[in-house]
Structure formats: structure tokens, C-alpha cells
Amino acid sequence: MNETGLSEEEIRNILNDSKGQDLKYERVLSSMCTYPHKIAVQAHMQFIESNMGDFGLFRGTYNLEKEILSLIGDLLHKADAVGYMTTGGTESNIQAIRSMRNLFLQSSEYQNSANSSKNSDNKCARPNLVVPDSAHFSFDKVSDILDVELRKASLDDELKVSVESVRSLIDENTIGLVAIAGSTEFGQVDPIKELSDIALEKNIFLHVDAAFGGFVLPFMKKSYEFDFKLPGVTSIAIDPHKMGLSTIPSGVLLFRDFHQLESLKADTPYLTVSTQYTLTGTRSGAAVAATYAVMNFLGKEGYRKTVSRCMELTHYLLEKLKDMDVYPLIEPVMNVVALEVPKCDLVRSRLAKEFNWQVSITQNPHGLRLVIMPHVSFEMIDSFVADLKKILDS
Numbered sequence: 471m472n473e474t475g476l477s478e479e480e481i482r483n484i485l486n487d488s489k490g491q492d493l494k495y496e497r498v499l500s501s502m503c504t505y506p507h508k509i510a511v512q513a514h515m516q517f518i519e520s521n522m523g524d525f526g527l528f529r530g531t532y533n534l535e536k537e538i539l540s541l542i543g544d545l546l547h548k549a550d551a552v553g554y555m556t557t558g559g560t561e562s563n564i565q566a567i568r569s570m571r572n573l574f575l576q577s578s579e580y581q582n583s584a585n586s587s588k589n590s591d592n593k594c595a596r597p598n599l600v601v602p603d604s605a606h607f608s609f610d611k612v613s614d615i616l617d618v619e620l621r622k623a624s625l626d627d628e629l630k631v632s633v634e635s636v637r638s639l640i641d642e643n644t645i646g647l648v649a650i651a652g653s654t655e656f657g658q659v660d661p662i663k664e665l666s667d668i669a670l671e672k673n674i675f676l677h678v679d680a681a682f683g684g685f686v687l688p689f690m691k692k693s694y695e696f697d698f699k700l701p702g703v704t705s706i707a708i709d710p711h712k713m714g715l716s717t718i719p720s721g722v723l724l725f726r727d728f729h730q731l732e733s734l735k736a737d738t739p740y741l742t743v744s745t746q747y748t749l750t751g752t753r754s755g756a757a758v759a760a761t762y763a764v765m766n767f768l769g770k771e772g773y774r775k776t777v778s779r780c781m782e783l784t785h786y787l788l789e790k791l792k793d794m795d796v797y798p799l800i801e802p803v804m805n806v807v808a809l810e811v812p813k814c815d816l817v818r819s820r821l822a823k824e825f826n827w828q829v830s831i832t833q834n835p836h837g838l839r840l841v842i843m844p845h846v847s848f849e850m851i852d853s854f855v856a857d858l859k860k861i862l863d864s
């Protein structure tokens with residue numbers, strides 16, 4: 471660090487230069503984030519110093535958070551669900567599984583088996599979690615951080631998790647199941663009703679990762695069963711900073727019952743509030759205000775329009791690609807498209823190098839992945855398809 475500071479102009483120049491090196495979303499077809507709504511940006515700036523880690527100091531922001539939880543709870547068919555605003559899907563997934571693990575370790579069955587292993591010198595079995603093979607990589611972090619074995623269930627032809635495979639992986643040390651409502655690679659929705667039935671039958675938790683799909687599915691014409699309406703669903707992750715058009719970092723984690731949240735409690739003796747349930751200490755109140763502002767500004771009608779436009783663009787893209795004999799690996803459920811393209815790794819790198827397009831790759835099956843976010847336009851699709859054609863024809 472310099473002894474004396476730079477001038478405002480010098481700082482501005484450096485920042486402008488750095489900003490110039492960032493890609494604009496107008497060339498990005500790989501991201502699940504987008505430009506936040508203008509009203510969210512304004513609210514974010516207005517609350518920039520607010521720290522939800524010590525919400526006794528920021529009661530107004532705290533009240534906004536409570537309202538968001540109730541709005542999202544209502545959207546997900548449980549207005550009295552409990553939780554908090556996280557930094558996004560990763561933190562929500564970590565905390566949901568941490569709650570499952572804590573409650574499993576406290577259960578009398580586990581305590582009895584731990585006591586008998588102590589007497590017999592056997593090691594107590596490691597808790598396990600059954601996730602779809604398509605689960606976001608945040609669950610690998612979950613496994614590492616929480617020392618929970620990750621059991622990956624296979625997918626069916628439509629890239630939904632196979633219910634039989636899930637069943638076959640459950641044993642007495644299974645703490646719970648994960649279902650995905652909008653998988654990262656394919657935008658697919660798992661058979662959550664069936665998974666909810668299994669969770670109830672086996673008396674285990676079911677976490678739904680709707681980080682992406684949570685702000686898509688409720689606003690689609692077709693209705694999907696994925697939320698608290700299903701009695702076996704015990705927690706949901708949903709991200710306002712993805713299709714919710716809020717600012718980063720805005721995630722929401724909701725639990726069906728207070729005792730799940732309570733299992734995350736930590737004492738915070740030196741703050742204005744004496745307990746915390748969150749993973750991080752300091753938390754952005756700006757993101758809370760931004761989420762409140764955009765959700766109330768758009769209302770359900772606004773999100774319906776946003777989702778409907780993204781789906782219109784998705785179908786427009788697929789129609790254009792048909793003329794080039796390029797087809798999706800599965801019929802897109804939402805605004806995520808995985809395309810069957812020969813040598814897709816090479817095509818991806820050529821799209822970036824020759825035309826500055828950012829797309830991504832799905833692993834299994836291997837395909838070219840595009841996310842049709844609200845920043846995408848018809849012109850953008852026309853131009854992308856023309857560039858892809860040049861590469862495929864060459």
C-alpha cells in the first residue's frame with residue numbers, strides 16, 4: 471500500500487480500466503447471474519453500510535429481511551417457513567445439510583449407536599447424504615466441510631434423478647436427500663413428489679436446491695410440484711441474485727420447522743443480539759434491501775413476464791438451431807439449454823477466441839450449455855447463431 475493515497479481521478483481511471491477488462495453480459499451465455507434490476511441497485515446503494523451480522527443495530531433492514539422470508543415462503547407455499555438471507559446457493563446448501571447432520575447426530579438412534587460403538591471399539595458409521603448425480607458442486611464442498619459421505623444417485627434418460635437409484639443408496643446412516651429444481655447443467659427438475667414420499671416413509675430430511683429454478687418455476691405456465699406443498703420437503707435454497715434480478719450476494723434458505731434452524735444456533739456474546747443462525751458473521755444488508763425492492767417492484771406479474779420472455783428466447787434459439795441440425799440433449803424445461811454439438815470443447819474455445827462468446831460445457835452427457843438469462847435479446851441470439859454456424863461450417 472502507498473504511504474499516501476491516490477487521487478479520486480487516479481482511482482477512477484484504474485477502476486474504469488479494470489471494468490473495461492470485465493466481459494459485458496451481452497456476450498455471456500454461460501452465467502446464471504445477470505444485470506440486477508435498477509431498483510435493486512438503488513436500494514443496494516442506499517443500504518450499503520448495513521450489517522445484518524449485528525441486526526440489532528439495523529432494525530429496519532432486519533424487518534425487510536423478515537418480509538422477504540415471508541414473501542418467498544408464501545411463494546413456496548409456506549408463509550411461516552423460517553430461515554435467513556444467505557450469500558447464495560452454496561451457503562444455503564451448506565447450512566441446510568449442516569442442520570440435517572446436527573439433528574441426525576443429536577438423535578437418540580445415533581447416540582445409542584455411538585455409545586455401543588464406544589463400548590465395542592467399533593467406529594461409529596459416517597453420516598451420508600444422497601444427492602442426484604447432477605447436483606451442483608457445492609455439495610462436494612458440503613461433504614468435505616461437514617464430513618458427510620456423498621452418495622450420488624444416477625440419472626434417467628431425461629437427466630432427472632432415478633428414484634430407484636436414490637432408494638438403493640439409503641441406509642440407517644442417511645441423514646437426508648437432496649432434490650434439484652432446476653439443475654445447473656440442464657435446468658431439469660427432479661421427481662420431487664416421489665422423493666418427498668420416500669423422505670416421509672424413511673423419516674429423513676429432504677432439501678430442495680432451487681437456487682436457480684426457485685425464481686423460474688413458480689412463474690411458468692405449467693405447474694411443478696417442488697416446494698413446501700410437498701409434505702416431505704424440509705428445506706429449500708432459492709437465490710434472488712440469479713433469476714430474482716437482485717444484487718449479489720442474495721440467497722435465501724428456508725426451513726419447514728424452527729427446530730431445523732435452531733440446530734444452527736451459535737452464541738454471539740459481544741453483539742447487540744445474543745444468537746446467530748447464519749454461517750457468516752457480517753452479512754450484507756444492502757442485498758436484503760435490494761431483494762426487497764425488486765421483489766415488491768416486479769410482483770408476480772413482473773417475474774412472469776421475465777420468465778416468459780426468457781422462455782420465448784429459448785424456443786427462438788432452438789428453432790434457429792434446428793435449421794443447422796443442432797438439437798438439445800433434452801427438451802429444455804426452463805431457460806437452460808444443453809446442445810448436442812460435435813467436438814463441443816473445441817467449439818466452446820473457438821466461440822470465445824474468435825467471437826468473444828462465453829458458453830459452457832455439460833459433463834455427462836457432454837454438451838454445449840447456454841443459459842438464456844434476462845440480459846439475452848433476440849439480436850444477441852441471431853448474432854450467436856450466425857457465429858456458431860461459421861464455426862460448425864468451417
Ligand code: PLP
Pocket residue numbers: 502557558559560561563606608650652653654679680681682709721
Ligand atoms: N445450486 C444450483 C442449482 C446452482 O445452479 C448454483 C449455481 O449456479 C448453486 C447452487 C450455487 O450458487 P452460488 O454460486 O450462488 O453459491
